[in-house]
Amino acid sequence: MSVPLDQIPAPHDASPLTLVEQLVQWGRRRIDERVFRPGMRMPSIRKLAIDKGVSRFTVVEAYERLVAHGYLDSRRGSGFYVRDRVVSAANAVGASGAAAQSEPVQSAIDVVWLLRNMLHTASPEKGPGLGYLPGRWLDGELITNALRSMSRLSGAQMLGFGTPQGFLPLRQQLQTRLAELEIGASEQQLVLVSGITQAIDLIARLYVKPGDAVIVGDPAWFQMFGRFASQGARLVGMPYTPDGPDLDALETLVATWRPKMLIINSVLHNPTGTSLTAAQAFRILQLAQQYDFIVVEDDVYGDLCPTGYPATRLASLDQLKRVIFLGSFSKTLAANLRVGYVAASADVAKALADQKMLVGMTSPELNERVVYKVLTEGHYRRHVERLRTRLDGVRDKTARMLERTGLRLFTTPEAGMFLWADAGVDSDGLAAAGHEAGFLLTPGSLFSPQQSPTTWMRFNIANCGDPALPALIEGHLEKVARRGVSADDGDRTARR
Template sequence: MEAIRRRIAARALGAGDRLPSIRGFAATMGVSPSTVVEAYDRLAAEGLIRSRPGSGFTVAGHPPLAVAAIAARPDPAMDPLWVSRRSLDAGAAIPKPGCGWLPPDWMPVAALRRSMRRIARGGDAVLTDYGDARGSADLRRLLARRFAAEGLDAGPDAILLTASASQSFDLVCRALLRPGDTVLVDDPCYFNFQAALRAHGARAVGVAMTPSGPDPDLFAAALDAHRPRIYVTNSALQNPTGATLSAQAAHRLLGAAAAHDLAVVEDDTFADLEPEPSPRLAVLDGLGRVIRIGGFSKTLSASTRCGYVAAKPDLVEALVDLQVATSFGGPSPVAAGLVHGALSDGSYRKHLASLRTRLSEARRDTAGRLCDLGIRPWLMPRGGFTLWCRLPDGRDAAAAARAASRDDVVLAPGDVFSVSQTATDMMRFNVAQMSDPRVYPVLARALAAA
């Protein structure tokens, strides 16, 4: 039963596909035919497969993605979905140094309220109707101007608005991946990349990160050995390490991608947190093989869900159709209007300048206080809110996260981010979420228990 569940969850068997014959499957599994009959009968009773007289058994449909494809790690502290759910479900009173967003008082709430009032005074359609298939034309034009300012030629028709950066990545996976495909990721990388790839039945292969990007020799070797379909990264302030892609590394990466016909997905969500723009794969490539995705949850609002994809026109057309088929359009017109209004507000630039300064101070303060506990940053990032740190004396970060969870503090242990599971003594800290006076005493106790 478990073997069939795994094959269905991995999309190796699809709805309507015939299962192996009873005798053939019995021989493969080394069991009696009666055992296979009982297993098939139980799966049919669950509604996972169905019996067709004269045709054997066929797949009834796919189970929810979370059933088997995602929840692969037995240790909940090492499960990226557990970390995400713990962060999302924790109330406002629970410290969340392991979460991936800023506190409410760090966000431009006044600009969002002004934008919301403008929407409320506008026409009824924005409050009641579906949006355009590609999303708000006003916001797409604004994004096109922002992209042009950094040297990326992407007109409004090359941009698709989505419900979030995560949905953007999901749509790209739906369009480009098939079950069993290999995807190259940074090691460590954003843990939701891994969860999404497992949900699509893809295999993630990691390439070790350096302070200037993925190790170029290991990247080239992985392309030769695994023939991946796509590569996924954050160029700006890589998550979780805070590393910045160098110009040399970017050119070598794109050269290798071209030689292997590799598509590149560049998540630009952290771009506005950089003090100065670093090299961008999408700009250097001109959206030939690079797909830019992003959103506004890190600098504007995690509540107002709105993301985007910028890519070559034929892929954008396919993604538009996919989004209509799966969610009947992109972000809510209200959400897109809120984002457009807040980005258009002259206060957004001032907000970003203030935010970068505040984060710089928080990084220095947090790094100093962590060092007092023997916790050392892997590097000091140019910007952003994450510190990728090594625990003292090889302490187990998962054990520390479990101990802190018992004290209602959410931490993010290193192996959650590591495909190779080689970050056992590493941990990501959100410097904007470290001001609660309970954090450091709980962290000290968690280290002692690890």
């Protein structure tokens, strides 16, 4: 596939570089930033020459230099392609529901491009692809007041190492919160961690061996793919429908691959926004019992789910016998607090706490004390209600805006922060065009366990307010249409 272009200095610009050098610099920068990703086809020599206002000879020379430097491959009769310059020994393995009977295809898991840009995007309005709420939506005073309260503690209380399972008063407070979700957990069944990411890491280290099959959503949260791939797992993709996971496909997958575990957002799934019904949750647990696999339930978006919302937690049905339940406060309080928790059977919780000591001793008790103060001073519930109200206020508006630009929504959830939309063209190209215009967009390939090209893309409804966004999307779709690129390429359709 071809990729959109930015502008390089024109010949009359006072640049010390020749046109060839400018083109080489442009190409290297875009490849290093992962705008042009491994396997992507570079623009044709003729097209790049026209777009940049240079001769074909200049483009050929620049491309050949990029080949010499290891950035591109030249394929006779086909063109120039971005070379995969880093090949991991722990490549990910995946399978789609449609190909459940075949061996998953090896695929390097690469999410560095998105992570790097997430951490450097200055304006949330320019970050429709970000996975967190903008700072102006959050309540810094909650954190400030908690820190002020902690400043009155004696210094000696802050000098200890902490405990492997985490700050006891916070674990006791979490018992109460889980009981409201009808999940029974003693303090010995809770382990505090530095966010969901660390929880996934500990679980992977403890339970997954090279060659084990792990079922993940297709699409699903991208960051865990790399963690399981580095552990040598075979990632198997479970397709989604507008009503949630495709459970018929899941049954075929577990019968075929006999997985070690399934990882799932049961409430407000990232990126589709779907949630499990009680019937779906019950069937998943039946399959887990029949085929003897662990279920890891990631409830990171659970606090954005209003009371009475039709969704079922697997842990509330299973009571932590086979389910490992994960929660976090990064989406509702502050991304950099890095306080999450694991609820599991007592044996599993002890094993995870032991693994946590081996990896990093204890999690920062200071952060855990801050969260404890926020939860117990009585303002957190009202804060979360305000977040839900703000999301409700922009969800329909954002959905209609995306539809007006020509995108098609997978579904329109009634809660949460994400919309999953079909652009009808390869979303890698749209993300690259956004990058050139200063927007961070997340292409659907990042949410695929195989990083398969797709027409789908995730949008954070809290970060879609920039008035230039619709024009960017419409302009790119029109440009692709003029080039005659088909929007019906079967290899690039969403997993449904």
